[in-house]
Amino acid sequence: MPSLFATTRENSGITLVDLSGRISLGDGSALLRKTVRDLLEEGRTKIILNLGDVNYIDSSGIGELVSGFTAVRNRGGELKLLNLTKKVHDLLQITKLFTVFDVFNEESTAVRSFD
Amino acid sequence: MAPETKHLEVTLDTHVESVNLAEEMCVRVAEAAGFNEDECYRIGMSVREGVINAFHYGNQEKPEKKIHLAIELTEERMIIHVLDEGKGFRLTDVPDPLAQENLLSTSGRGIFLMKAFMDEFDVHPGKTGGAELVMAKRLPALGSPHSNGNGSASNSGAPHQEA
Numbered sequence: 001m002p003s004l005f006a007t008t009r010e011n012s013g014i015t016l017v018d019l020s021g022r023i024s025l026g027d028g029s030a031l032l033r034k035t036v037r038d039l040l041e042e043g044r045t046k047i048i049l050n051l052g053d054v055n056y057i058d059s060s061g062i063g064e065l066v067s068g069f070t071a072v073r074n075r076g077g078e079l080k081l082l083n084l085t086k087k088v089h090d091l092l093q094i095t096k097l098f099t100v101f102d103v104f105n106e107e108s109t110a111v112r113s114f115d
Numbered sequence: 116m117a118p119e120t121k122h123l124e125v126t127l128d129t130h131v132e133s134v135n136l137a138e139e140m141c142v143r144v145a146e147a148a149g150f151n152e153d154e155c156y157r158i159g160m161s162v163r164e165g166v167i168n169a170f171h172y173g174n175q176e177k178p179e180k181k182i183h184l185a186i187e188l189t190e191e192r193m194i195i196h197v198l199d200e201g202k203g204f205r206l207t208d209v210p211d212p213l214a215q216e217n218l219l220s221t222s223g224r225g226i227f228l229m230k231a232f233m234d235e236f237d238v239h240p241g242k243t244g245g246a247e248l249v250m251a252k253r254l255p256a257l258g259s260p261h262s263n264g265n266g267s268a269s270n271s272g273a274p275h276q277e278a
Contacts, residue, residue, distance in 0.1 A: 025167055026131045058163055059228055063221035070219055087156065094231055095224055096213050 023061030045077025173199025
């Protein structure tokens with residue numbers, strides 16, 4: 001069974017990716033990488049990753065989030081994060097990545113932040 | 116009477132699945148030792164990062180090499196050893212992932228997480244020539260809400276952290 005599921009949708013011109021499961025070494029990290037790459041190939045560069053149902057991220061997953069952030073930014077876009085669970089929130093805090101990512105608790109606020 | 120130490124050793128293949136297996140195994144031992152859910156998560160994550168380190172950096176994903184995992188349960192601590200068959204490394208050579216120039220690095224956070232999540236962490240030259248990661252967590256104090264009754268109260272003061 002896959003460790004991560006990703007569903008892509010649109011909200012006011014912004015691409016939202018609803019993720020659930022684990023972003024960890026192996027297929028979880030690989031799916032996140034492929035999802036972001038596919039979106040960039042389609043020219044979608046305003047991306048929100050909804051992590052509300054992601055209950056686990058390891059260092060490989062953190063690396064993949066950073067990789068996605070950089071890849072989107074290199075295309076002139078932005079990748080933002082929505083609905084962090086406590087574990088993911090704490091991980092981003094201790095790794096100082098809160099200073100890198102824009103993080104939101106409300107989808108509408110996250111979408112409007114691209115205006 | 117000498118205090119009892121429980122010891123478990125397993126040799127793992129250099130394979131992604133070994134990472135999950137090692138994590139699950141150590142979390143089960145931690146649960147049985149009386150650690151609460153948060154501590155089990157931290158121990159599991161640390162073991163996971165240690166085995167990822169052995170799999171990727173130590174053994175360079177070469178399937179003919181092995182990863183040696185050992186768990187010791189003393190009266191006071193759970194101690195975990197992760198030994199690879201690589202070339203070894205020094206802790207002082209590991210870049211600081213919190214340095215501004217490394218914040219956007221896509222790797223290099225595993226050692227940091229092990230140091231952050233465990234009470235003790237160090238790296239030694241292993242008997243295989245590779246690196247031996249040694250990490251430990253004090254058992255829950257006797258009488259704490261999550262105690263299993265087997266641990267003893269630890270009054271050893273501040274946790275030991277390597278630089």
